[in-house]
Amino acid sequence: MELLEKRIRNDGTVKDGGILKVDAFLNHQLDIALFEEMGREFARRFAGEGVNKILTIETSGIAIAALTSKYFDYCPVVFGKKTVSLNLDDEIYFSDVYSYTKQQSYKIMVSKKYLCPEDRILIIDDFLANGKAVESLEAIIKQAGATLVGVGIAIEKGFQGGGDALREQGVHLESLAIVDSMTAENGISFRSQGENLHE
């Protein structure tokens, strides 16, 4: 998605340790007009798949998922929670996930009430790197007996392999921008969109 790639080039920063900082528009300050365009693009790429629920994970996936729902007939958005809260049900699905940027493991939890075997689920998230967050949501979808229709990602770090592993497993993965390499010196290079669309 050219709009997103351009924005990453203009406002993203490559930092040491494989970190792409996009907090100016994607995960701290949020550009909602951009998120609407991303939602529209996800709808185009997953058209006809019968998506009736969007599943994401707190925190940075939530706003993107929220703006995407509109293009899937305002289907419900459910987000996996990372911390136990008095608001959470006793009956929950849970799964483990390791966060690269936070360098720690945690559990994600989804109340059993909000996933059912009839659900056709689109996972939405801001980043895909090693794929641990998506795997963990997949595990929860499996526990619920629901169907994973596809995975829509804003920025895939192509060089970390999580996306390619999902594709090999036959998951319908659509990443709006795939970073194939990035360094502070040489900038960012994206995998061509055509390549992505025709594979």
Added chain:
Amino acid sequence: MELLEKRIRNDGTVKDGGILKVDAFLNHQLDIALFEEMGREFARRFAGEGVNKILTIETSGIAIAALTSKYFDYCPVVFGKKTVSLNLDDEIYFSDVYSYTKQQSYKIMVSKKYLCPEDRILIIDDFLANGKAVESLEAIIKQAGATLVGVGIAIEKGFQGGGDALREQGVHLESLAIVDSMTAENGISFRSQGENLHE
């Protein structure tokens, strides 16, 4: 806001310890069409205030803030972060907050880059109870030298006093539903909207 009060009556549950569970539509499974209507209503209540930025706090405020932005010319949404991440800047504002539902204290952090003295800020959050989260965002706005235009809340727990304290301080607070009392036996009673609008 009648639509929201009706939804709370239908799908909310009162639990022991002053907990109102609305995770069916507000803070775990999200009803995006409802959030759009809430955003439209915030825009009506804060019309002409020159809002150019929305500030919220992770996690449950984010989707409401995101759907509200559209009605303020797609102004940026910034959310206060609760955990240190490799993505966060070194230059941050921070403030302490105590969460009633999670029963622990934590810091919220906002990168200095995303708040400036010219900003006219609307705080948006899902719940207002004792007002600790709002106070903490106010402290950050003060540090940035920005202007707090108002506070828009989905559900205020009127009986916990945080909202009335903010009103006494002269803060322009608009809560779409104000719960004045609630028990598992007798259900929920709301403060009348007219009373709220004319005070």
